[in-house]
Amino acid sequence: MADGKADKEHVHNRIAVLRAERGVSRRELATALGVHYQTIGYLERGEYSPSLHLALRIAAFFEVPVEVVFSLTPFPRLGSA
Template identity: 85%
Template sequence: MAEDKVHNRIAVLRADRKVSRRELAEVLGVHYQTIGYLERGEYAPSLALALRIAAFFEVPVEKLFSLEEFPPLI
């Protein structure tokens, strides 16, 4: 069975909060390139990392990550 791609809204929330990849990575304790990999869907986060990212943005994890593409915000 093929691995499911994990879609996310990290870039959208990051831009909304004016947080750089480096700043987010520092808060989360990961390398800044990890944030780029996550945003591009090249890397699926662990459950712990997904929960830490959701907590940082103060949103439920299911509002940030999905196995299905998110509809456009506009």
């Protein structure tokens, strides 16, 4: 039962893609956001869902709407448009 709930609450993200596009390391992003660099890794792997405040700060860092970074459903694979 807990696993089903966890699946429903999983937040997908494009943090790694956005970092790669902009040449930003996990450590650089973490420093800019005031979080530990391991937090960025946890977020990217889907092991941790950000607070609303952190999600909005990540979107602001990349200068994109929050829904470009985060989604409740998986993002389409690149090149599968």
